[in-house]
Amino acid sequence: MTLEISPPVAWHVTHWCDDSYSQGAYSALLPGGDIALRRLLSTPVDGRLFLAGEAFNHDHSAMTHSAWDSGLRAAAAVTDTSARKVIVIGAGFAGLAAASTLQALGLDVQVLEARDRIGGRVHTAALGGHAVDVGAAWLQQYERNPLARRAEQLNLQRRTTDFSQPLAAAWDGPLPDINLAYEQLRQSIDRSQPLALSIERYLGNLTTANRRAAAFAVDANLILEAGLPLTQLSAQVLDEEGVGHGDQFLPQGYRQLLDDAAYGLNIHLNHPVQQISWDGQGVQINGVAADACICTVPVPVLKQLCFTPALPAAYRQALESFTMGRLEKVVLQFERRWWPASGDGYLRWYDAPPNWGEWLDLTDALGTPLIAGLIAGDAVERHFAAKTDEQIAMEACAKLAAWACAIKRNNEL
Structure with a gap:
């Protein structure tokens, strides 16, 4: 037929x-990067500035509920302070989770969103x-x-x-057992070495048939999932669920869940943020004063923001371990x-x-x-x-x- x-x-x-407001799909750790950096970056800065988003969820990253859970954690951290007026930057799932939680507790919350829609990388x-x-x-x-x-x-x-059970095919013949090949790779490579080098050495020791299967597994389960070549990935990507x-x-x-999460919130669309200032009295963003700020923009956008004073050195160094x-x-x-x-x-x-x-x-x-x-x-x-x-x-x-x-x-x- x-x-x-x-x-x-x-x-x-x-x-x-x-897209200038995303610059990629989701966060990934560069070689040498450690999952512990996600925890560091979710720690409040001087009780005024709180970072949230899928990149800063140390339990699970790169997913919508990663962002949601991170927003909930940021909101909980704000409630441990005396803040009553809060600005949330970004109306993705992290920002909506934080804003809805704080508003339900009676805080004055404004959400500033750069786009002309809510959702961020969900659309x-x-x-x-x-x-x-x-x-x-x-x-x-x-x-x-x-x-x-x-x-x-x-x-x-x-x-x-x-x-685990796709309808799959390969360009060059019958499909091998991709799941088995990937699990064998995960269990066998030297994780103390750069990921690209470890996989190259691992593939070099395989038979032709097993090398073909492992190469397909790398393409599908690492590169396609992370969106980056092996040379730009930390070996810890193998352990992130x-x-x-x-x-x-x-x-x-997903719009159904976005609309539900945004219901009743004070969201200002077309309000990009370029500078965040804070001191012992509070924060200043786009000419608006508040007690605290939850910033939920993606990592590359965060790196481009002007912070006054600058983010602490440990935070700036940690951000350099992330890409998109x-x-x-x-x-x-x-x-x-x-x-x-x-x-x-x-x-x-x-x-x-x-x-x-x-x-x-x-x-x-x-x-x-x-x-x-x-x-x-x-x-x-x-x-x-x-x-x-x-x-x-x-x-x-x-x-x-x-x-x-x-x-x-x-x-x-």
């Missing part, structure tokens, strides 16, 4: 890496009359995720994704689904060099042919530089077609 491929009729292409866009998450998409670590509990209370539609814990997504979008992963998304809409369907819509494509390696098929959840693809690390530059959104979308479609053809070949063997 011939695979009859049709082009997309609509698309949405993200540009998080070029539900419209495509073909349907809501699609073009930023964060999953309720990860579901059983311990407080946003999942709120989704249940609101009776929001949810669908489970089993990341991520997906694969009963994760679910919201077919109608490069990850983008394309959502494609078609007149019909021409690619193979999987049980829960999760697809993986192992290509060389790596490109659109991860897909979420939204067709069954939304009742229309929609599919979202993710691309990360160096592949973003290869596929995005000097190209229009249409060109990017068509190239992504071509990679989806290559995956579908590989699945078909495997089924015919």
Whole structure:
């Protein structure tokens, strides 16, 4: 049977890496960076300034509930002071968690948001009359995720994704056991050495077949997840928990949870902040005085803010150990689904060099042919530089077609 491929009729292409208010997807530790630095940066500065966000959650980072939990911790720290008037910078999940908690306790809270919308790196866009998450998409670590509990209370539609069982294919033949290869790598490499060097040495000692499997595992479970090449990753990335814990997504979008969290808050959109001043009397931000400030902007934006006085040296040094992963998304809409369907819509494509390696098929959840693809690390530059959104979308479609053809070949063997 011939695979009859049709082009997309609509698309949405993200540009998080070029967005001045995000400059990437989520935080990552550079070589030499330690998870303990996340704890340090969440410690209040002089009882006036509090940093929050997914980057500063030492239990789990790089997820929406990481930001939410960090915002709750910052709010709790503020309540230990005499502050009655608080400015929250950023209306993402960290800022909304902090603001809603403090307002419920009777504090005077203002939220300053640089964008013309709430959500930060969470954004539900419209495509073909349907809501699609073009930023964060999953309720990860579901059983311990407080946003999942709120989704249940609101009776929001949810669908489970089993990341361990994707409908997967490789460009060069039958797919090896990727999960086994990755676990063997995690248990075997020398973590006292730079991650890139350790993995290079590990791969060099494998058979050809095992090296192929391990290389695919690195592409999918490290580079695609962190959004960075191995040379820019701390070995501790191997121990930071991520997906694969009963994760679910919201077919109608994260906007439902954002609107719920923002309800009743005093949020000022289109209010970027460039300078934060504080002393023993309080803080000054955009000409507004308050007793304390909770700053929830992403790490690279935080580094660009002017603090008066400067952040303590330990904080400035800790921030240099962080960067942002490069990850983008394309959502494609078609007149019909021409690619193979999987049980829960999760697809993986192992290509060389790596490109659109991860897909979420939204067709069954939304009742229309929609599919979202993710691309990360160096592949973003290869596929995005000097190209229009249409060109990017068509190239992504071509990679989806290559995956579908590989699945078909495997089924015919």
